[in-house]
Amino acid sequence: MIPTITAFERSPDGGKGLARDTRVRWALEEVGQPYEVRFLSSARMKAPEHLAIHPFGQIPTYEEGSLCLFETGSIVFHLAERHAGLLPAEPDARARAISWMFAALNTIEPPVLDLTTARIFEADKPWAQQRLPLVKDRIRAVLDRLSAYLGAADWLDGAFSAGDLLMVSVLLRLRMSGILDEYPNLAAYVARGEARPAYARAFAAQFAVNAPA
Ligand code: GTB
Secondary structure, three states: OOOEEEEEOOOOOOOOOOOOHHHHHHHHHHHOOOOEEEEEOHHHHOOHHHHOOOOOOOOOEEEEOOEEEEOHHHHHHHHHHHOOOOOOOOHHHHHHHHHHHHHHHHHHHHHHHHHHHHHHHOOOOOOHHHHHHHHHHHHHHHHHHHHHHHOOOOOOOOOOOHHHHHHHHHHHOOHHHOOHHHOHHHHHHHHHHHOOHHHHHHHHHHHHHHOOO
16 A cells, blocks of 8 residues: 655745655655655645644644554654664664664754744844854754764664664754754764665655745
């Protein structure tokens, strides 16, 4: 059965691959699972038909027969559970890779999202410029540790896993800020992720829809 995911009708990033459907597309490409995409306008995201699948009216979602999933992490985990290639078979290594999935979404992504909030949604506030250095330093606090942990390794725990897929996807959001370049090993790690043929296919698929005309 070919699963269907949802994505922005037009992503606000103009095809930079930052919207979260790219992570799901990447996971699908890694495991060789063909998929279809239903594109949603902002209005359709909040319509009852979509809210029945995604309680918060967001993208991405994943439908496979009677199974409907939301939350990127749960979708990537589902794919990793059902297909080979995204989680190791050995139980302890598998548990560690799952820890990295959570670390990407629960430890690294929140301060990264704060930067977007500070830069875009709070930019007009009188205290915005004062807050920005604090937000950036909270990112550096976790990246210092992540960079030290990764060291010269290619991936976080042996072979590439869903943990790396999510971590690279989160770190990608920092590129424009310049913070990623403060950590050459993390910048190289992200570049390694982007160099994977599966990532290239996922990026190209979303770019074909979102690139400025
Ligand atoms: N925790 C959920 C998950 O991981 O799946 C979060 C889902 C989420 O935030 N979805 C966003 C959404 O649907 C799109 S990805 N937003 C519309 C809404 O809430 O009404 C977030 C996103 C959006 C745009 C960019 N961009 O343009 O750069 C990057 C990321």
